[in-house]
Amino acid sequence: MNSFEKVSGESVAAAYALAKERYAAMGVDTDAAIERALALPVSLHCWQGDDVQGFEVQESTSGGGIMATGNFPGRARNGDELRQDLDTALKLLPGAHRLNLHAFYAETDGKRVDRDALEPAHFSRWMDWSKSQSVALDFNPTFFAHPKADDGFTLSNADDAVRSFWVQHGIACRKIAMAMAQNQNGPCVINHWIPDGAKDMPADRWSPRQRLVDALDCMLADNDAIDPALCVDAVESKLFGIGSEAYVVGSAEFYQAYALQKGILYCLDMGHFHPTETIHDKLSSLMQFHKRVLMHVSRPIRWDSDHVVILNDDLEAVFQELVRGCALDRVFVALDFFDASINRIGAYVTGTRAVRKALLSALLEPVAWLQDLERTGCGAEKLALMEDLKVMPFGAVWDMLCEKAGVPAGAGWIADMQKYAVDVQAKRG
Ligand code: RNT
């Protein structure tokens, strides 16, 4: 019978010694690559733990078109359970992490508090957790799953009262992000994503976009208590959604231009482009003009399906671009996937480890050599070297990275996931 036994430290060290030599022969310092790969913060999204449901007292509605499919037992039902799950996942994850919260994960002690009235106090438990775990927080207003989002329009709604409700929500959230930043003595990235769009051919594409500009301007103008170095605003574009197949107000062009004009971050979600369109080629264009970007790491299958991220070509290409362009310091990496059909700790760990694997793999490239071959017309040599890099002993370096971070190497973490499923998740209603 196979079992998910832990790999011994000796066998990790022995394999690493050989791998280190192979990489050194190409001029790559594996120790330095491990150190750099561990240092980049990856922002863990709280919403994988509860299938994007949130803790609100009010009846949640469908508005917004994002939905996790599946019914695997063990979903976190409140803040304590979600934090317990995150602690468990973090123990199995190598490297630096942040936690990305959504506004509807406020804890209001059974009181109904509408989105425009949210305050930092409703996140005090999250902020206490953040301090105790030394995990900084990022934040998102929740412009979906609310009666005022049911007609598919929030910040671009034609109704002044509805639009201003959402502007107030954004303003309230920026104050919360500011409080989080102060609590952690460092920036909190606040990402604004709205679902606004139309199911079928709009007769007027212009007015909602004009209204969105005005609403965002209004939201971002409320700056009395805001330090832009601490409350780092981002805007996330999308191509289509469930119920917004024909038109999305906040498209890529819209937010690329808006973010640039306002000096805020543009957020690229890997699932928010055409089905075969990937984001790695966009980075060296956008980043000529945008000083920094936010990335939502996700995995679309045929559509924006938010599957658990795996180490595939798309993911590797993104980190290769960032490393080759010396742009790692200019990107905020956040996760955005949700699968309710498998163990949720397993989803967190598989997806988050895949991201750091891609990062490490990119850091193990002999970039200067590849670029030199290209510059000097040695195209066949460059292509052949790129192919050979794929079968270098990467796994041995990855295992050492895990070992150095004090988390199980290889597939050893799966046994911990299984134990937690029995000891904790199975007992949830
Ligand atoms: C939706 C966007 C957005 C959400 C989260 C929950 O298409 O990708 O980022 O997934 O805010």
Ligand code: ZN
């Ligand atoms: Zn996203």
